[in-house]
Amino acid sequence: MTCTKCEALCASRAQIVEPDLPEFDRPCRVLVIGEAPGADEDTQGKGFVGRAGRTLHTLLEEHELRRGYDYGCANVVRCRPPENRKPTKLEIEACLPKLAETISTSKPQVVLAVGDTAAQVFMGKHHDIGLLQKIQYLKENAYCPRSLLGYGSVLDMKWPYGTRLFVIPHTSPLAWNRNAPDGRKWSEVGAEQVRRMVKLL
Numbered sequence: 001m002t003c004t005k006c007e008a009l010c011a012s013r014a015q016i017v018e019p020d021l022p023e024f025d026r027p028c029r030v031l032v033i034g035e036a037p038g039a040d041e042d043t044q045g046k047g048f049v050g051r052a053g054r055t056l057h058t059l060l061e062e063h064e065l066r067r068g069y070d071y072g073c074a075n076v077v078r079c080r081p082p083e084n085r086k087p088t089k090l091e092i093e094a095c096l097p098k099l100a101e102t103i104s105t106s107k108p109q110v111v112l113a114v115g116d117t118a119a120q121v122f123m124g125k126h127h128d129i130g131l132l133q134k135i136q137y138l139k140e141n142a143y144c145p146r147s148l149l150g151y152g153s154v155l156d157m158k159w160p161y162g163t164r165l166f167v168i169p170h171t172s173p174l175a176w177n178r179n180a181p182d183g184r185k186w187s188e189v190g191a192e193q194v195r196r197m198v199k200l201l
């Protein structure tokens with residue numbers, strides 16, 4: 001597939017990084033969604049292949065979730081932003097129909113949004129609260145994004161019935177084990193979220 005909607009990203013990318021889903025029509029139990037491809041992903045044409053991304057795979061493998069068998073990976077935008085900056089609102093909006101289509105066709109049991117940018121996309125009017133507050137809000141709402149997605153948005157229209165939403169910290173603070181605002185390590189926050197998610201699967 002080729003796409004030239006985002007001028008700056010077309011100039012900075014080596015290739016479009018398409019989502020990868022479980023093979024041989026296996027059900028997609030979890031769809032991991034990050035912000036954007038980084039340098040390694042841009043080079044290899046596959047999401048979550050850098051060092052930080054591997055931390056996430058290790059965490060999921062501890063719960064016997066295997067990439068390509070149980071879960072797939074995607075990004076909010078499919079092209080690497082220059083200097084690894086965050087994608088702009090316009091770039092996110094340009095790529096969102098593709099992401100909505102991926103979620104609609106793969107029908108994951110759970111969407112696992114990795115990091116604040118990915119989480120914001122799914123949090124509607126609650127997009128500007130902190131990551132820990134987003135996690136708490138989802139817990140209080142049974143991880144059901146129906147209460148979050150704006151009516152009529154492309155995500156709302158394509159969201160499969162029953163798919164739940166979990167949020168975990170970005171892979172960098174997970175991998176480098178930085179502190180969250182509540183004093184815990186981000187890695188502890190991430191591990192707790194994955195445990196809750198696995199319990200629901």
Ligand code: SF4
Nearest residue numbers: 003006078079094095
């Ligand atoms: S980020 Fe998405 S919409 Fe923008 S050029 Fe890449 S594939 Fe197209």
